[in-house]
Amino acid sequence: MTEPLLSVRDLKMHFPLKKGFRRTGTVYAVDGVSFDLRKGETLALVGESGCGKSTTGRTVLRLEEATAGSIRFEGRDVRALSKKELFTLRRDMQIVFQDAYSFLNPRLTIGEAIAEPMEVHGLYDRAERARRVEELLDIVGLSPAYAKRYPHECSGGQRQRLGIARALTLQPKLIVADEPVSALDVSVQSQVLNLFQDLKERFGLSYLFISHDLSVVRHVADRVAVMYLGKIVELGTAEQVFGETAHPYTKALLSAVPQHEVAVARERIVLQGEVPSPIQPPSGCAFHTRCPVATELCRVSVPALDEITEGHFTACHYVEKGVSA
């Protein structure tokens, strides 16, 4: 088999918790995550708010320095790269941030913001850059008139699309897309998702697609990783995760999706108990405090991420091999 584009092993990101200068604890934001991403593949990362999706994405791109683990991109050890090497690598690895406001420079117009990465990397001349800016705006469904606007003169969805256009400027190989369509109405969302699909087919672009919108994930993802409290609890092809759902947490997650066809109201599995804090993750299986089928075993022993059928992994004591309940 060919080598994966991105290979992440046992990735950990622990934030120190401080009160003043005193260290009072640790946030186990990402706690031993492993996955591979092949060229031209979309791997979706889903899970409850605060489970560590964004942190995983940012750490993979080294926007944050991991606490432990290995990250390989095209076989190279990303964590060992020098600043200069990292700069070059950034051309190939881009991110669409969850919070469009946090990365936009308020003093740059939209046109300038999209052109900036090309300038920084010394690509193309002025005229060509301008042409590309226009093309990118069109691709994300904004008229060229928006190039002269400032971020604060745009609506939430317009800013989100700006973030997408910016990530595409350098024609990267990998995009970490952190909730890229969350602020978009369905039609613009379709446009962006179709675009992602086209780029994938034409250029073999790969995505780490972070989203809580499972109906979107269902359609764009080749494989899906479900996270809970900093760990992956289920991983498999989209068909496996949606069709042969194994982990109790994934089942609860899927049952909560609202649908606008009021008729198809499904039985909702409402999770009992509070979301535990990543500062003191529960013992054993971290999900045991809310799991409808948990037993004493779950409280004391950590289930391993086991392969139950080919390519379908899950971390639960009560999912048997070859059986997907």
Add this chain to the structure above:
Amino acid sequence: MGHLLEVRDLSIAFRKLEKKSKDLPLTPGIDNVSITLQKGETLGLVGESGCGKTLSSLAVMGLLPDSAAVTGGRIGFDGEDLLELPERDRNKVRGARIGMIFQDPMTSLSPYYTVGNQIMEGMRYHLALSKKQARKRGLELLQKVGIPAPERVFDEYPSQLSGGMRQRVMIAIAISCEPDLLIADEPTTALDVTTQAQILELLHHLQKENGMAMILISHDLGVIAEMCQRVIVMYAGQVIEEGRTRELFHDPAHPYTQALLAATPRLDTKQERFYQIPGQVPPPSEWGAACRFLARCPKATHECQHAPSLLTLGGGRQARCWYAGDTSTGREEARRA
């Protein structure tokens, strides 16, 4: 009479700030938008990105950016025109009687204050709570919006929180003074479905408990269907359809609403490509005499060169399309009306 909120024919336009010249043409933002809401009612506001949903809400909150100006209409709230109120009285309404969950958490949360300070601020100002009382209530609120370890988050800065946690902090702030009207601008976009269900449940509970009315802005039609009695659909700065949720989703009258529903991805079937409405929303500079949906509309004819006005179809249904009456219920309702 009887309306809690009555926005009538509200128009807002932008001017370029740096060019002070008075005769510079204003860029239109929204045109003649009317929104009414009863006490305790939930209204959904949907529409293509950039159509003016946030702008309309900011106007009700009295938080328009400096470059925006109200060029017509009124905003009635509990019998008073908010646009006529002096700033001091407006401040008493904002945050206390009308709360808002902002679309972009980072624009409304300050990076320099802890979460706790930001939650306590409104309660201390509007409800005159002591620091101790405000802290107690603040922690309760964080708990209610489903934040694990509220004590930890209370002392943290927004930058240390995940996207969904920030959003929930903002929700806690918006409901802290138990407003009569809550404007929720994409309140659950950053939230996973389980947390989303919990938040919607909480909002629903507040409505029943305190008779709070709510304007819910969301592009998630599933959420709208679950929460709202009525829906307003906007397109390019105008209201283009209004009606009761069930009827509007079941049998949309306006071609844009029809396309919007067709574009919704479903969980139960896998599709290779997503349906997208061809073309783009025209920027304000291209808003002319024709229907603003013309270039993208599959039903357009020469008649559409003249912009249609909001056509009343009966049963509280309205649509801005010459052919709106052509849907089955549309026809029926037009006859009945």
